[in-house]
Amino acid sequence: MSGHPSTYEPKYAATRWLDQRLPIIRMGADFMTYPSPRNLNYWWTFGGILTLCLVSQIITGIILAMHYVPHVDMAFDSVQRIRRDVPFGWLLQPMHAVGASMFFLAVYIHMFRGLYYGSYKAPREMIWILGCVIYLIMMATAFLGYTLPWGQMSFWGATVITGFFGAVPVVGESLQQWLLGGFSVSNATLNRFFSLHYLLPFVIAGIVGLHVWAMHHAGQNNPIGVEPKSKKDTLSFHPYYTVKDGFAVVLFLLVFAFFVFYQPDALGHADNYIEANPMETPAHIVPEWYFLPFYAILRAVPDKLMGILLMIGAIAVLFVLPWLDTSKVKSMRFRPLARRFFYIFLVACFILGWCGAETPSDMVFTVGQKLGVSDLGGYLASIGAEFPSGENVKFIEDQTRAFTADALAACQSELAAGHALPEYCSQTPQGLNFVWLSRIATFLYFGFFFILPILGLVEKPKERPESITKAVLGEA
Amino acid sequence: MKTVMKKTLLIAATSLAAITGVGLGVAYAAGGSSDYEMKHVHWHFNGPFGTYDRAAMQRGYQVYREVCSSCHQLKFLSFRHLGDKGGPYYDEAYPNPNDNPYVKAFAADWTIQDIDLDTGDAIERPGIPADRFPAIYDNAAAAAASNNGKAPPDLSVMAKARTGGADWLYNILISYDKDDVFYNKAYGGQMAMAAPLSDGMVEYADGTEATVDQMAKDVTEFLAWSADPKMEVRKQTGTATMIYLLILAILAYISYKRVWRNVEH
Incomplete structure (x- = not known):
């Protein structure tokens, strides 16, 4: 592991025996003494927080699956039964539902941290790419899981999302029917969604293993982006970062618990308390908050296929980010120009989220009315x-x-x-509507990735400290 | 110490801002388009320590039984739920709600379709606490046919199934037009259901005057419980959890300061 010498010494005969055959305790011990940069800030605690989220989702999910019935006639009832009659079901069900939102909240902070501090750059490209894969599977898992309670938003969300596949040229219709197991979202769909929703978290867990392995191999990035040069630049992971991560985890749990106990429905949609009805489309089909930015990008384009391609592109571009950024400097702390664009990108993401929640034709603001003949x-x-x-x-x-x-x-x-x-006269409000706002924000979103290659060539980065230790002592 | 606290606060503030920002966005998007201004009631169950008003729930059950239940089912509820902890007729003397005399009496007040196991004949019998609230109509088509083409929705989770929740329910019940019994200002148009409540429609045992407003409030309290029957235990557990986490946070912070005391960072 990254040339860090192992200090583990088996104390007992049994552990010595095991160490020669499967050095698994050694691996754990080496992880605990892993030299971590001494200047990691609180933004670096989200890796641990995300691990907790995954474990929590898997444990609550396994128990919920013991009581849930994946059948169109019984799914909605079984969720109600879990909330009313299953012991501690009233706690497990909101923990799992709110947990999905918390998972995404943490993953977005984790990703923005990686973007800001250049954690995707050499030699950490694989850590970043594996992270993107995890994010992609997380989105799939969340979408599949949202279908299971079989509420109106579950059903119609599934109908809209699987409809994307129908836009694929030539094979689209066949592909869509193959995925659905029929001509529309039905019992066959619910069954396969349940099966996949149970499978994918374990795939995520596996890739998380690779993600952490790659991180231990390449070493952690740090807020100044200057690699550790001497022993003085690092600290043992335990107890220094276990205790810091631990503190951050508790703060995160406070937010988590607030939603679970006091606002379990705040992050969901009221329509999902209405049982799925294929004969009645809701007035507005809105995805969960964590998909809203991509939903806005999708709706920014009038053409269905182009919208889908752009939406996929918004995620795909993350995979090639390590090669788009031409700057040798990792941390945006020393890249004043890039930092400005990063903040614009951040704001664009929030605006896209806002647009995704609104009706496209609604006005953001109006400047007067246009008179017409109706x-x-x-x-x-x-x-x-x-x-x-x-x-x-x-x-x-x-x-x-x-x-x-x-x-x-x-x-x-x-x-x-x-x-x-x-x-016979009509007045149409003039101004900016949400379609155009989402177009502007989409432009800014992709603009960030287009400007990055240029920025690295033209920007004059600030002077960087020689080493982590010097930076720490200089700042203090 | 100062900078760390500042950073911590920043993280907490950012996360909260992100969540509330999104939450507001969604709530705003889901808002109605009519000019009607919702009346917000200060419900007994609001807030982190809110509980259900037991007397109001009991009156609410009466309104449901005597008025709503001629068309609307409570399909996710069994009679025994009425006597569960946190329910309208919970009695400490009867930890098993099946023994609760109120629950037994209410169950027996309903007629349940069943099969005679000896003869196989379809029979009707009085309900027992283990029975679910029965269906009102034979099927959805029959329900729609006798109600202006729209089947009356199930009310078990109605207090959660509309944006605005309990407030929405209450506002719908009090916003019928005086002249046009189908026109509802809160709904913003004609409803399939005519105004269900009128003053003095039920006679409350506790002497409360049965105005439309009072009945609307009571039945909303009851249906809020029906949609979220475990709210009280959830909020109580929440209080304990938050206190536990706060203490844990302080201890974790002290440990953090202690472990890092000799390290510049």
Whole structure:
């Protein structure tokens, strides 16, 4: 492991025996004494927090699966039974549902930390890529799991998301039917979603193992991005970081517990308390909050396939990030220009989340109204005229155009005179709607990844400290 | 020490801001479009120490039984739930709700469709605490046919199934137009259900005056319990958990300071 010499010495005959055959205790002991940079801040505690989230989800999930019934007629009832009659079901079910949100909250902070401090750069590309794979499978798992309670949002969310596959050229329809196990979301779909929802967390756990292995091999990054050079630059993982992570974990649990005990429904949607009904589409189909930014990117594009490609691109671009960033400097602390773009990127992500929750045609803000003619027939009736008719198409077109202009003028004069607007007039609010806001934010999102290669070449980074120890003592 | 605290606060604030920001966004998105302004009630069950008002729940059950239950089912509830801890008729003398005389009497008040195990004939018998609240109609089509084409929804989780929760339920019940019994201001249009409540419709045993507002509040209290029957135990456990975690946080912080006392970082 990264050339860090093992200090473990088996004390008993049994551990000596085991150490020669399977040095698993040695591995654990070496992990505990792993030299970690001494300047890691609280943003570095989210790795431990995420491990806790995964373990919590798996344990609560296994118990919930003992009581849950994956059948379209019984799924919703079985969740109610868990909340009402299963011992501690009232605790386990919200822990699992809120736990998903907490998991994503932590993973987003963890990812933004990696972005800010350049943790994806050589020699840590594999840590980053494995992290992206984990994130991708997490999204799949969360989506599959959200289907299981079989509420209205479960059903219609599953219908919308599986509909994406139908947009694939040529094979789309067959692919979609193969995934659903039928022509629409049905019992076959629910069964396979349950099966996969149970499988994927263990895949995540496996990749987490690789993620941690790669991290122990390449070493942890740190807030100044200068690699440890001497023993003085590092501290043993235990007790220094076990205790720091422990403190952060408890703070995180306070937030977690607040939601579980006092606001278990705040992060969900009321419609999911209505049993799935394939004959009744909800007025607004909204995904869970952690998918909202991608939902906004999807809806920013009028074409379905292009929207899906852009949404996939938003995640795919993360995989190639290590090669997009051309700067040798890791930490944004020393990259004033890149840091500015990072903050713009961060804000763009939040705006996208906001757009995803709103109706696209709704206005963000309005600047005045645009006057129009909504009912030309009404205007003609009001002045006693009739629609132009006859064989001459050009004549009809000209007349219609002239009448429309007259009607608009009438609307304007009525408005100017301060009268009530006649019914044939319409007023459309002008300003920025959420489609356009999401387009701007999407542009900023991808813009960050396009500007990164250039930034590394043109930017003059600030002077970096020689070593971690010097930085620590200099700051203190 | 100062910088660490500052950083800690920053992290906590950022996480909370992220969550509330998203929460508000969603809530805003789900808001209704009508001009009706929701009346917010200060419910007994609001807040971190809120409990259900037992008397209100009991009156609420009466309203449900005498008014709502002619069309609406409570399919996720059994009669025994009424006598569960935290339920409207819980009695310490009867830890097993099946023995609770109120629960037995309420169950017996309902007729349950069953099969005679000796003859196989379809029979009707009085309910027992273990029975679920029975279906009101034979099927959804029959329910819709006798109610202006819209089947009356189940009420077990109604207090959670609409944006606004219990407030929504209460506002719907008090917002019917005086002249048009189907027009509801809170709903923002015609409903399939005509105004279900009118003053003096039920006679409360405890002498409370049965105004529409009072009955709406009571039945909402009852249905809020029905949607979240474990709320009291959840909030109590929450208090204990939060205190435990706060103490643990202080201890963890002290340990952290102690372990790192000789390390500049």
